[in-house]
Amino acid sequence: MVPADYRRVRPLNHRTDNPADIDSARLDWRDGHPLSSVFGDVYYSRDDGLAEACHVFLDGNRLATRWRALDRDTFTIVETGFGTGLNFFAAARLWLDTAKPGQQLHYVSVEKYPLSRSDLLRAHQAWPELDFLSRQLVDAYPPLVPGFHRRWLFDDRICLTLIFADAIEGLADLCTSDNPAFLHHRNPRADAWFLDGFAPAKNPELWTPELFNTMARLSDTSTTLATFTVARTVRDGLAGAGFTVSKAPGFGRKRDMLVGSFTNPAVSPPGHARLTRGYEIPWHLPPEPASEKRAVIIGAGIAGCSTAAALHRRGWRVTLVDRHATVAGEASGNPQGILYPRLSTQDLALSVFGRQALCHALGVYPDLWRHEGAGAPCGVLVLPENDRDLAQFSEIAERYRAAPELVRAIDGNSLADTCGIALKHTRGLFFPNLGWVSPAVICARLATGIEYRQVNVADIEYDQKTRIWSLIDPEGEPIAEAPTVVLAMGHGTGALAQTSHLPLRRIRGQITAIGATEASCGLRTVICGAGYLAPATGGFHTLGATYDINDDDESVRTSDHQRNLDTLADTDPALPALFGSHSEPDGRTAFRCTTPDYLPVAGPAPDAEAFDDLYGELRQNARTNVARPGPTLPGLWVNCGHGSRGLTYAPLASELIAGQMNGEPCPLPLGLIRALHPARFLLRDLKRNRR
Ligand SMILES: Cc1cc2nc3c(=O)[nH]c(=O)nc-3n(C[C@H](O)[C@H](O)[C@H](O)COP(=O)(O)OP(=O)(O)OC[C@H]3O[C@@H](n4cnc5c(N)ncnc54)[C@H](O)[C@@H]3O)c2cc1C
Structure with missing residues (x-):
């Protein structure tokens, strides 16, 4: 289940000074x-x-x-x-x-x-x-x-x-x-x-x-x-x-x-x-901006395609490579994906990044939604999973009172008026401008005008003299090259030697596609809670999703369809009745890529060996001030670890690294740049004397 991610977040995540309360301007008009x-x-x-x-x-x-x-x-x-x-x-x-x-x-x-x-x-x-x-x-x-x-x-x-x-x-x-x-x-x-x-x-x-x-x-x-x-x-x-x-x-x-x-x-x-x-040692400093605007991006899911679009709009020559013949062949290939909001009453890095990414998504998707089959800004209704959620909904609505176009609390009959069907729940949070997307259509739009090559990348090598990265196929043949390479390969990112230090986890998930009925066609918004249900498209609703650690089974399992249907009842007991006695549902299995802190990995790839050498003193004293910038691998960048939120997170993470590559003002504050930085786990482990 998607929300399970959040139960696993360590309470002491990176803190940020970024409270949600905001005072809008108070005006007199003359x-x-x-x-x-x-x-x-x-x-x-x-x-x-x-x-x-x-x-x-x-x-x-x-x-x-x-x-x-x-x-x-x-x-x-x-x-x-x-x-x-x-x-x-x-x-x-x-x-x-x-x-x-x-x-x-x-x-x-x-x-x-x-x-x-x-x-x-x-x-x-x-x-x-x-x-x-x-x-x-x-x-x-x-x-x-x-x-x-x-x-x-x-x-x-x-x-x-x-x-x-x-x-x-x-x-x-x-x-x-x-x-x-x-x-x-x-x-x-x-x-x-x-x-x-x-x-x-x-x-x-x-x-x-x-x-x-x-x-x-x-x-x-x-x-x-x-x-x-x-x-x-x-x-x-x-x-x-x-x-x-x-x-x-x-x-x-x-x-x-x-x-x-x-x-x-x-x-x-x-x-x-x-x-x-207090301040931090400069382990996270960005490298020099790129001198040549030419990049290969490995991975054509939402992370790779968003990065490609972000660089393309800045005048870069980009080649997108993936082992599949078309974009969105893996985690980003479900028929419907939800811009799933999860606001919090706390200001930990995960929740602050989450809301920045949501606000960014509100700026990115309206243009994409104009394209045929790309999804719909139908609104997302979030239902409480327990009494604690219910209590927090009021607090969240109060904190975001200046942003009703992002979120507002709704009660009683207005739930049914909003989503189009009668629910058992009597309180929810409504996000009127979010909705669902077809990730494959979105990826294809983002990759429009960008060179695409089907290549299975087994290795990458850097030539110090020419300052060029080569991509190597499983036969050992070089197949593409560029001074800048972005690794957007989901959990595959950890298979490369240069980024094998990243603590990425592969998490199996299965969605269920269930035939629409007359009753279910009344659903106008996405409903999220213990699981999620999207409005019908092409005669089907997507509901999901399972969340299984240590499970490499690529098949679609009937038992998991049943789990998704059970979760639907947990989301709201009125929902299963929409489908009555349905025929055997269809579905799809894919693998998320998650990190221990559930934040994505976005930034320059550290040179792990040099990093260990430079900051080795931290093993003895975590507060040592080593006044030298963290070493990075020249021209190598990472954009992965989007867990269950890639559709919301990837556009902002991509904008971040594209901005850093160009030496531009960044779209995120320093605290969040650190929180997403690929070297954060190296630093953490050195400080705990675990490397
Ligand atoms: C069942 C399920 C339901 C989900 N529902 C939602 C949802 O509703 N909303 C949401 O926001 N998120 C959802 N997610 C999560 C979301 O799908 C991911 O966060 C997102 O797709 C990750 O995008 P990505 O580009 O990082 O990875 P991917 O889409 O997996 O892309 C990585 C690409 O890299 C390529 N690649 C990897 N290794 C190599 C190699 N060696 N050579 C060449 N190419 C390579 C792969 O072929 C792949 O195309 C769901 C995930 C699952 C599994």
């Missing part, structure tokens, strides 16, 4: 313009907010000139205070007009009090000329859940990363390390800063030395900045962190604004409070 009732300040100039955004942030950073001359693939803007998105619109409009084909803008914005979708829409009514931009943003706008939210917009020409968090925390989470010796090491670089947010007099907590010093960590000597304020604390703070600033003519009635650039990396001190709360 003549159609929003004012923050918390800060008592305006979001933009009432004279002409758009013209002000262009003057202060675009002209202040000389973006038109720089973008016309840009000879790189990407440009990164980092902003404090997303607000109504007006600065984003101004930048997006200019970028779409100026940038060359293939160039991509990364727009990262940190916002502690995000506007709701309806407030955004209302605010945007003031600029009908931005309607085209507004519609895309509002459609893609993430639910108000704290953390990182990535959306690709405007035909992949702009990548928006919204970080719903305190600015200083959020920006520190973009950095690759919190180790004092590595504060400036391979951080993503802001090419331009938009320092917005409410004025220093109204919001002094934002404009602190910690902010400026964290900015310095994300800057280099070509970085510029612009801000509407000329407050002395801001000028001094920026200068103290290594920026050179000067006054420039302000917009409208404002006499001055501030422009500047990062000129003096030597002066910037560490500057983030969390350093005093």
Whole structure:
């Protein structure tokens, strides 16, 4: 049964500082313009907010000139205070007009009090000329859940990363390390800063030395900045962190604004409070970004196909190889897979990653669902498995009250109204924008335009001289080569010598496909609980799934169909009656790939031998500070271990490694990058003196 995974999670999983509670912006409206009732300040100039955004942030950073001359693939803007998105619109409009084909803008914005979708829409009514931009943003706008939210917009020409968090925390989470010796090491670089947010007099907590010093960590000597304020604390703070600033003519009635650039990396001190709360040795630092955009991905399930799509959209030449003739030949090949939500009242890494992945999936699947047979965003109704679940549902609904488009609690008759059939349960959690997918159709869509080869890979070899990996078939023949290789082979990843250290487990699962009846066709949503039942497609419902450790039987077993039907009754006692006396069901068996902490494995492959040598001292003292980055195998990456949640987890894990390969801002905070890192088990075992 799918939910069984969660019963096995160790209670002391990696902790993250990322509570689910979020305060959305509280607004007063004056003549159609929003004012923050918390800060008592305006979001933009009432004279002409758009013209002000262009003057202060675009002209202040000389973006038109720089973008016309840009000879790189990407440009990164980092902003404090997303607000109504007006600065984003101004930048997006200019970028779409100026940038060359293939160039991509990364727009990262940190916002502690995000506007709701309806407030955004209302605010945007003031600029009908931005309607085209507004519609895309509002459609893609993430639910108000704290953390990182990535959306690709405007035909992949702009990548928006919204970080719903305190600015200083959020920006520190973009950095690759919190180790004092590595504060400036391979951080993503802001090419331009938009320092917005409410004025220093109204919001002094934002404009602190910690902010400026964290900015310095994300800057280099070509970085510029612009801000509407000329407050002395801001000028001094920026200068103290290594920026050179000067006054420039302000917009409208404002006499001055501030422009500047990062000129003096030597002066910037560490500057983030969390350093005093302990830090980690830099075992997880990402390698240098790839110099050549060419990769082979082994494994064409949801992990491999999502990675292929993530690299393809960044202009990489990708070859997808798999031992099957078509994509989705193994775990990703069930007829229906569920975007199965599991929110928690705790903020352990597993639950925080799970909800970030769910929010990411909400941005990824709507486009894919448009294709014939890809599935349906029919909503997912989660029923309690026991009294504890029932008690937690209220708490979860309360925690996510600002995100009703993600989840809400429903009771009594509204359960039947929502899912279309009468249930015995009287309370559930409803996820209106999730649903089911056909993994094979999704994989095929993701792999569109990507070279595909059927190859059984027995081994991979690296040539130090040419810096190229070769894939070797079972006859010992080289069959493909590339400087970058991604291992997305599910449990097969552990069969390669380079990644045999990963503690991957192969877990058998069987789904049951049962014929639809008149009664069962009334089911409109997915129902999840002890097991799951999807609405009918092609005359069948998928229900599942068994979960068997140490079981290599590839056949489909009648006894397992019975187990799935029994689980259906546990999910809700009213469900089996939908099917009456049914004919012998059909089904499919496949094997999940799980990890001991139930988090996926996504990141650069460590060089296990060198890792053991470098960090060997940890065997004696787990707190030793070895100030050297964890060694990785050049150009080798891993994306596997998605357990029972691959359809939700894989798109975000793929976006993470594609971003790391390109040296871009990541779609996950530092804590979760570590939690997913392929070297985490090596580190754990060294610290326990088990290696
Ligand atoms: C019964 C069952 C029900 C499930 N239900 C759900 C669900 O409802 N929702 C959900 O999110 N998840 C579900 N899962 C889990 C989900 O299917 C997996 O998490 C996901 O498919 C993993 O994708 P993947 O790409 O990592 O692995 P896979 O899909 O297994 O892809 C790995 C690929 O690597 C290839 N490969 C391996 N070794 C080699 C080699 N040596 N050479 C060449 N190719 C190789 C394989 O052929 C395979 O195509 C279910 C799993 C099972 C078993």
